[in-house]
Amino acid sequence: MSHHTISVVDLGFVYPDGTRALENVSFEVGHGEAIAVVGANGAGKSTLLMHLNGLLSPTQGTVHIGGLPVIKSTLPEIRRTVGMIFQDSDDQLFMPTVAEDVGFGPLNLGLPPEDVAARVDEALGRVGAAHLKERPPYRLSGGEKRAVAIATVLAMEPNMLVMDEPSSGLDPQARRRLIGLLASFEHTRIIATHDLDMAAELCERVLVMSGGRLVADASVRDVFTDDELLAASGLERPLGMQACPVCGGTEAGRAGPAGDR
Amino acid sequence: MSAIATGLSTLDRLDRLAQQDTAIHRLDPRAKVLTTLVFIVCVVSFGKYDVIQLLPFVVYPVVLAAGGRVPLGFVARILLVVSPFALFVGVFNPFLDRQVVAEIGGLQISGGWVSYASIILRFLLTAGVALVLTATTSFIGICLALEKLRVPDVLVTQLLLLFRYIFVLGDEAQRLGQARRLRSFGHRGMGLRPYGLMLGQLLLRSFARAQRVYEAMLCRGFDGRIRMARTLHFGRADLLFTLGWTALFVAFRLVDVPLLLGRLTTGMGQ
Numbered sequence: 001m002s003h004h005t006i007s008v009v010d011l012g013f014v015y016p017d018g019t020r021a022l023e024n025v026s027f028e029v030g031h032g033e034a035i036a037v038v039g040a041n042g043a044g045k046s047t048l049l050m051h052l053n054g055l056l057s058p059t060q061g062t063v064h065i066g067g068l069p070v071i072k073s074t075l076p077e078i079r080r081t082v083g084m085i086f087q088d089s090d091d092q093l094f095m096p097t098v099a100e101d102v103g104f105g106p107l108n109l110g111l112p113p114e115d116v117a118a119r120v121d122e123a124l125g126r127v128g129a130a131h132l133k134e135r136p137p138y139r140l141s142g143g144e145k146r147a148v149a150i151a152t153v154l155a156m157e158p159n160m161l162v163m164d165e166p167s168s169g170l171d172p173q174a175r176r177r178l179i180g181l182l183a184s185f186e187h188t189r190i191i192a193t194h195d196l197d198m199a200a201e202l203c204e205r206v207l208v209m210s211g212g213r214l215v216a217d218a219s220v221r222d223v224f225t226d227d228e229l230l231a232a233s234g235l236e237r238p239l240g241m242q243a244c245p246v247c248g249g250t251e252a253g254r255a256g257p258a259g260d261r
Numbered sequence: 262m263s264a265i266a267t268g269l270s271t272l273d274r275l276d277r278l279a280q281q282d283t284a285i286h287r288l289d290p291r292a293k294v295l296t297t298l299v300f301i302v303c304v305v306s307f308g309k310y311d312v313i314q315l316l317p318f319v320v321y322p323v324v325l326a327a328g329g330r331v332p333l334g335f336v337a338r339i340l341l342v343v344s345p346f347a348l349f350v351g352v353f354n355p356f357l358d359r360q361v362v363a364e365i366g367g368l369q370i371s372g373g374w375v376s377y378a379s380i381i382l383r384f385l386l387t388a389g390v391a392l393v394l395t396a397t398t399s400f401i402g403i404c405l406a407l408e409k410l411r412v413p414d415v416l417v418t419q420l421l422l423l424f425r426y427i428f429v430l431g432d433e434a435q436r437l438g439q440a441r442r443l444r445s446f447g448h449r450g451m452g453l454r455p456y457g458l459m460l461g462q463l464l465l466r467s468f469a470r471a472q473r474v475y476e477a478m479l480c481r482g483f484d485g486r487i488r489m490a491r492t493l494h495f496g497r498a499d500l501l502f503t504l505g506w507t508a509l510f511v512a513f514r515l516v517d518v519p520l521l522l523g524r525l526t527t528g529m530g531q
Contacts, residue, residue: 055476076482084480090429091473094422095487096401103490108482113490136276138428156481 003066004031004081004159004188006052012060013047021047025061025214027207029188036199036220037192039209040234045164045192046087048209052162052190053082066159080109083158083187087165089145093137098129098148101137105156123155124148127181143174150181160188167195196238200224208233265438269431271339275392278331279399285329290398290406292499293325296506297394303510304386310362310375313519315382321506322390329397336392340385347384351377400424409493418487422474429470434463 006029013022021044029035037045050056051063054070063070065078086092095101099120106116124130127147132140140148146166153161166182167175175198182189182202193199199206199220206223208216210233216223223229224241236242279286285293300321307314326333358373395403401424408417437459475483512518 050476053480055479079480079482084477086473086477088473091470092477094425094474094478095489096404096421096425100489100491104478104483104488105481107488107490108484116490137425152481 005029005064005066006160006188006190007064008048008051008061009064010061011048011051011058011063013051013056014059021212022051023212025209025212027214027217029190032186032188033205034189034203035191036203036206037190037209038194038196038199038206038223038233038235043209043233044212045209047212049084049162049164049190049192052160053079053084055084080156081158082160082162083153083156085149085153085161085163085166087168089142089149090137092149092152093140093145096136097133098124098135098137098140099133101148102152102155105152109156119155119157123151126154127151128177142169143171143177146170146174146178147181158187160190161185162190164192165194166191167193167198196224196235197240200238200240208235210234265431265435269428272427274335275396276399278329278335278396279402281330283329283397285325285397288502289493289495289499290402291409291493291495292503293394293398294403294406294410296321296503297390299507299510300390301387303514304383306514307379307383310372310379312375312379312382314513314517315379315386317513317518318386318510321510322386322393325390325397326393329393331393331396336389336396339392340389343388344381344384347381347388351380354380405489405491405493408489414486421487426470426474430463430467433466437463 006027008028009026011022011025012020014020025044025048037048039045047056051058051070052065054072054075057070057072065081068074068077070078093101095104102120102123103116106119107113111119120133121130124133127150129144129147129151132144132148137145137148150166163182167178170178175195179198179201182191189202191199191202203220206216206218206220207214208223208229215233216226216229224237227237230236300318304315304318322336323333325331326336354377355371355373358371358376360372361369362372362375363370398406401421404417404420404424407420408414441455441459
């Protein structure tokens, strides 16, 4: 797998109960890109993400990851390549201790125990959670859980990271640390979020979903200044790009955060 | 719903006790699990009217608790909370079985009372030892021992996930209960109906969560078996512990120790 790219063509998905969750979604993601997926509740963001590592199979259209089609026979390879970080970290941390949870993926990959231990230490160190190693997951704070959940995925050494609401439920400082961490990654990143300021800070490109359709695929600056599009999609400008409620002016320097990266 | 909170904090305390570092904690979980199993089998295999013969068995949970620094008061409190079950199981024995089997100081004791006492004593011994085992081995340690003792993976995986998610489920149940209380203004709300609906709600939420957890496991290459990197070492101390206690239990089972002691003391007195 030479390129960490994603190609989604004419993707459609209907839930078994008849709900049409996705319709004619097509987009490409290049190597190393960071992309935000935004949209109102129920716009189809999570459903879209679940197609990127084969948790759901398309009713229509295709998904390719690094040139490989996402089909049953490629799932093990796809799931190693695409690391998925869930919205509720409790869903993701199911082992008795943090270390064992982080080691779960590598052990399933068939790595010898010494290598697993090394990967666990490395992944936990990367997210600044080395001191939590022996703790049971239920005794972690929300921010710690999120950091560990990210480590569980990093330990599999994926090429791409797919994240569903990574900043939800975090206190401001934990959120800030998370943003710093995500900015330091070189993986191809897809981030579904309502935290538009984080999206503006981390991503160059934004996909806007509305009613299961992809209604915009453009740069951060273009999307987040298009008030008509934002309103129609149940969104608003990121706070950092709104007029200041005290002085009435916008900070030009912060208006295009993607530009100052 | 504070009963849930109490339950969870008890479980949490058990788990914290299990993190201590004593000679008992350091024993291989398999040694403790096997020995405890022998203990339980011996205790429950006594006859219906055996009471005195059960008493020597108290020594095992007490030694284990003392060596593992498990406060007996804590264990006693949990036993008290769960005791109604045992108390009710045999509650009709004294009425059904009125045949007098003993007389102490003019007080006639029927077989029913003796068998009732036997049931309660057995409950205290087996439940107590299970608690002390958990507090010295940890729930996860017990699971690990079971896995190494060839208990089917499916069962061990169930137990592991049960322990992990009981806290999440408990929190969820508490939030539901809180939401109900906040809007029922000190009354019983709308009777029992909301409780049924809440239970249904909890079940549906658990299904949804189970689905998500399973997906998260699939994402990391789950293939039906949970692998754990922990290794166990069954050394000489473990062997001695297991054989020593097992021999003692079998001796207690075969020889009526209290009777023997009684004979010895009365024998010496003559």
